[in-house]
């Protein structure tokens with residue numbers, strides 16, 4: 001199985017703030033890889049930089065065999081990468097169906113129907129609510145919509161930034177189940193999570209980011225049982 | 237009867253404001269900026285129609301199409317040269333630039349066409365006026381209202397039914413998320429300027445057919461009033477531009493007829509201020525709460 005994403009020595013700044021200080025990691029095809037870390041560690045910054053929303057000052061990002069540094073965000077989805085961003089960012093004034101249509105913006109019209117059926121199969125709730133305006137969905141439904149929207153582009157790599165944020169425990173379980181299903185069906189997943197326990201339990205490998213650096217890496221199981229990780233991120 | 241007559245004239249004038257207001261509101265919605273130079277695009281549209289029709293003797297339709305094409309290209313060019321380099325700059329910097337563009341266009345017009353008043357011919361005179369009892373509706377008014385309805389229906393259909401139109405709404409809501417979908421935001425912004433400026437050309441011809449004074453500052457007053465109308469209706473909202481425009485036109489004409497011609501503009505702006513005190517987002521302005 002080949003390497004689908006390779007990040008090497010990434011440095012990202014916000015003005016003078018050095019937010020990412022030499023992050024390196026990789027994701028292989030078919031894996032679930034998770035980035036965990038405290039608030040403000042730089043997880044979202046890393047994801048947004050990979051997706052092209054932020055420009056790195058230094059470092060290399062290779063996706064599917066070619067460098068994507070400097071490629072604008074709107075071209076990334078055509079290369080097979082989708083980011084389900086932090087805070088969901090669904091289009092609140094568009095209907096559920098219209099949001100999904102936007103997710104399929106990069107796809108030829110003839111293939112959209114099939115993807116739509118697949119997304120509805122994962123999230124039957126979205127089908128029921130297809131005509132409803134996204135702004136009136138519950139938080140959990142908005143998260144499903146955000147994930148469904150990202151899936152509509154049929155990505156090779158799906159990046160999820162805190163998909164469980166603000167959800168009730170039962171919904172969190174459901175979201176993680178779906179992530180596993182998607183992965184089984186062939187989508188490679190890069191997952192950022194506050195909920196480190198859940199994330200590590202489904203991940204093949206994980207990386208711990210602390211203040212802009214990778215401080216630790218290992219398989220999901222290794223990190224789950226690592227003392228430092230337990231103290232810092234799993235509540236002892 | 238005189239009241240109804242005034243009302244209809246107000247709706248006619250308001251329809252022009254509504255068409256211009258669309259340009260402000262769409263650009264604001266997508267690019268999050270006040271295109272202060274929008275009024276001057278109207279002026280240029282007026283001169284292009286005037287020159288092609290009067291000097292070159294082109295048929296009405298050809299003159300209108302020429303005006304639309306020139307304005308569309310001008311809108312795209314202004315966006316590309318003046319506003320695009322300022323993406324991400326403070327809104328004050330963008331506003332000052334827009335004011336600069338406005339003066340620039342006025343001075344270009346001054347050089348090309350001088351400050352002498354040109355009397356704009358009624359280019360929609362093919363439409364006869366209609367009389368019902370004491371009420372006479374001029375052909376220009378009929379065409380204007382009709383054009384406004386057509387444009388509103390067209391734009392609403394475009395933004396709600398087409399892929400590109402939906403993409404525009406997505407960009408207006410969340411530029412970053414729209415990019416993640418694969419939408420090229422720069423192209424969307426250019427398209428918005430193109431549509432707004434093309435509409436400005438149509439507004440120019442309708443406005444000048446009713447109020448024929450064409451000078452380099454002709455666009456300022458209808459521009460400012462249409463901007464007011466856009467804010468009045470709720471800036472960023474297409475139906476808001478329609479309602480704001482019509483109300484503004486009606487208030488202006490009624491104020492002229494029943495209160496004072498000199499004070500009519502003051503009354504229009506006073507009404508705007510009052511509305512904004514009670515409803516800061518305008519009549520149809522959106523308040524969206526994000527769910528966490």
Ligand SMILES: Nc1ncnc2c1ncn2[C@@H]1O[C@H](COP(=O)(O)OP(=O)(O)OP(=O)(O)O)[C@@H](O)[C@H]1O
Pocket residue numbers: 014017019037038039040041042043044045046086194
């Ligand atoms: N737009 C911005 N301007 C300036 N600094 C920023 C900006 N966005 C993030 N930062 C800073 O960059 C650092 C990393 O932020 P980031 O959002 O990537 O963290 P995170 O790991 O995703 O945190 P969380 O778990 O809270 O989402 C933080 O110190 C943050 O304050």
Ligand SMILES: [Mg+2]
Pocket residue numbers: 043044045086
């Ligand atoms: Mg984050």
